Amino acid sequence: MEQQSVQVGPPGREAGHPAVLTEHDVYLFREGTHTRLHDKLGCHPEPSAGARFAVWAPNATSVSVVGEWNGWNPQAEPLSPRPDGSGVWEGRSSTAQRGHTYKYRIHGRGGYVVDKADPFGVYAEVPPATGSRVWSLEYEWHDEGWMRERARHNALDAPISIYEFHAGSWRRANGQYLGYRELAHALASYVKEMGFTHVELLPVTEHPFYGSWGYQTTGYFAPTSRYGTPQDFMYFVDHLHQQGIGVLLDWVPSHFPTDEHGLQYFDGTHLFEHADPRQGFHPDWNSSIFNYGRHEVRSFLLSSALYWLEHYHLDGLRVDAVASMLYLDYGRKHGEWIPNVHGGKENLEAIDLLRELNRAVYREHPDVMTVAEESTAWPMVSRPTYLGGLGFGMKWNMGWMHDTLAFMKEDPIHRKYHLGRLTFSLVYAFNENFVLALSHDEVVHGKGSLVGKMPGDSWRQFANLRALYGYMWAHPGKKLLFMGCEFGQRREWAHEGELEWHVSAMPENAGLQRFVQQLNRVYREQPALHEVDFSHEGFEWIEGNDAEFTVLAFLRKGKAAGAPALLVVCNLTPEPQPNYVLGVPALGHWREILNSDAREFGGAGWGNLGGVEAVPLPSHGRPQSVSLTLPPLSTIVLRHEAHA
Structure with missing residues (x-):
């Protein structure tokens, strides 16, 4: 092959071509x-x-x-x-x-x-x-309608129900990956049918090791070629937008792998990473940590974030492992880390980067969202930078997830001793803009499936899981559920194959799937369930201390004055509770709009025959009350109406 030399012109300028950098x-x-x-x-x-x-x-x-x-x-x-x-x-x-x-x-x-x-x-x-x-990024987009309305779909008062999925193991064809374009049509149809508002992809940034699920990124500007070209990925986003579905990307600025072809020791020096392993090597993941104090590295990461939003029309970034960025001693023993200039464990350079990241994203794209996976009690993660916060739009509520799953794993006979685990989240629920996430991390590495965590026989396991989902969708905060959990996959997630779609045809699994579909419908239709997620004004306890019967009851309220409130009641034992009296804020008819024990969802069919009338008998500090039948292991939701 004939070899051509690079044409080099005057300093800082290619011959006949503008300078790469001004x-x-x-x-x-x-x-x-x-x-x-x-x-x-x-x-x-x-x-x-x-x-x-x-x-x-x-x-x-x-x-x-x-x-x-x-x-x-x-x-x-x-x-x-x-x-x-x-x-x-x-x-x-x-x-x-x-x-x-x-x-x-x-x-x-x-x-x-x-x-x-x-x-x-x-x-x-x-x-x-x-x-x-060598590639270019031309593409003719057709998502103008979505982009015009995107701010409304991503607003803090919008219904946001996210379906988290891994592109290589959601569905396969004859054991082979689906491409981005095939995924676009299959996923959009399914997600739309199920009623989710957004999807969140585990990282599709290029990664050499498939088993890392994308969290060991080498290509911070490249969608993985396993599923197609950049234009194919653009088509994926475009098609979901046209179907009214937002697309979020899991983005990993916390660490990168040590593969020789990647960023590690790039020019014969520790260019992107810290040279000292006490700062530059991640013991938990055997990977390198970015040198956040190096300005050029900061520009690299900021550009990566903006690139996905601009070139791929993504609706937001879920930023992985933020806690590992914030703390210099994360995953390290005494003597294995270097304090900051003040002698503390806070990573001041990473904090500055995260704040600049959020300023840049919201300055250039105020209609998208950034979401932090932050597992500690770091304050003001989702508060503006000008108030001293990190500037994220939202934060995963890891405490809610841990406490709720710990409670649900308990045999119902013991739950009365642990009710505080379930109610504690409301102590801090409005300190941040929270996303309630039951993610991939809860169904891997020997943790089993969500339905497998539930106690009892198969019927009780599914009843418990329906009750959990009902509580989750009614609890303040946006929602995220990992693929397969919506139909109760029995085995834990395995990235080497597809989901256990065959079990979704079984009666209990199909019932759970219909329940999640109904949950999403009610969630989207009822402003009280999503308009005021991040303020005390949207939530009010009715009963949070009935440990003996293990019952919770609360109100969810929307923005509009006088708008109908929703009454949410969870019975977390297998014993039905007839004639359970609860104080309510108004007389009139309370219509049952959701019941996790309905037969169509695989339940026993206990309920309130469509609704109940409030009567002027005081209870729970209110002058009127309702007498309810609480189904076993259930969540029910009732909507106040002036007349039946």
């Missing part, structure tokens, strides 16, 4: 505030022919582009360092074409030589191959 770009890059480095660095095909390349490798002694068009010859197309001290090497190839595979051959000091994938590559070879591909 002086202003370099300033922002080195300041740590550049949010669009993907438009400047990496590989960019040119309209006529060839492509331009730019890579940050400040400590390299030489860099060249090696690819299938030049026979992987490191002498064929060397890059030139910019004279401005930015550490960027750049150049142009006249023969690189769309689809060609390439890497950067990097020579460092001391004889270090390595071939690296492009940190800003937008498309990679299918793993286990590790090269980057």
Whole structure:
């Protein structure tokens, strides 16, 4: 193959082509505030022919582009360092074409030589191959209607019910992955039928090890090629938007793998990661930790976040493992970490990055959401940065998840001793903007399935799970449920196959699936269940201390003055409770709009024959009350109406 040399013009400028980086770009890059480095660095095909390349490798002694068009010859197309001290090497190839595979051959000091994938590559070879591909991102979008209305769908007072899924193991065809386009149609149809408002993908950022589920990312600008091209992923998002479904991405700025072709020891030095393993190595995941104090690394991560929102129209980012970023001693023993400049364990550089991330995201895209997976009591995670918060839109409520599952695992005969676990979440429910998440983390690594955690025989297990979901959907906070949990998959999630779809045809599983569908319908239709999730005004206890009968009762209220309140009652023992009296805020008819024990959901059919009338008998500090039949292991919801 004939080899073409890179054309190099005057300093800072390619021959006949504009500079990859302007002086202003370099300033922002080195300041740590550049949010669009993907438009400047990496590989960019040119309209006529060839492509331009730019890579940050400040400590390299030489860099060249090696690819299938030049026979992987490191002498064929060397890059030139910019004279401005930015550490960027750049150049142009006249023969690189769309689809060609390439890497950067990097020579460092001391004889270090390595071939690296492009940190800003937008498309990679299918793993286990590790090269980057010359590619462009043109696509004709058809989601204008969704984008116009997106702020309403993602608002804090909107119904947000998220279906979390893993692209490689949701469904398969003859044991093979579905592509992005196949997934788009199958998933949109199912999610729409089930009534979820959003989907959240486990990371589809390129990752070499499939078993990491995407959490060991090497391609921070590339959707994994396992399921198709960048345009195929755009089609996936586009189609879901056209069906009225939002799309969130799990994004991992907390650590990256040590694979040779990736970011680790990029130019023969610890460029992206801390050099000291007490700061730069993650003992829990055997991975590297970004050097959040390095400005260029901050620009890299900020650009990655904005890239997914801009180029792929994503509706938000769920930021993984935020706690591991906030604490210098996370996962470490005494003496294995370095205190900050004040002697504390807080990672001040990571805190600054997270705040800048949220400022940048909401400044550029105020109609999206950022959600933190933060497992500690760090204050003000979802409060504005100008108030001293981290600036996230919402935060996963990990305490609610742990306490609720611990309670539900108890045999009902013992639950009266543990009711405080279930009610404790309301002590702090409005300190943050919470998402109640029953995620993939609860159904892997030997933890079993959600239905398998429930005590009793099969009937009681499913009744318990329906009661749990009813309580979850009625509890203040947005909702997230991992795939398979909606129909009670029996085995824990395994990424090497598809879900146990065959069990969804069994009566108990099908009943649970219909119940989740009904939950989502009621949740979306009743403003009281979603409008005031993050304020005391949307919630009121009626009964939170009946440990003897293990019954909870509360009101959910919407924004509008005088709007009908919803009465939610949970009976968490297998004993039905006839004539259970509860004080209510108004006389009139209370219509039963949801009953987890209905026969259509696999229940026994206990209930209130469509509703009850409040009578002027005082109870629970209110001048009127209702007498209810509480089904066994159930959640029921009643809506106040002036007349039957």
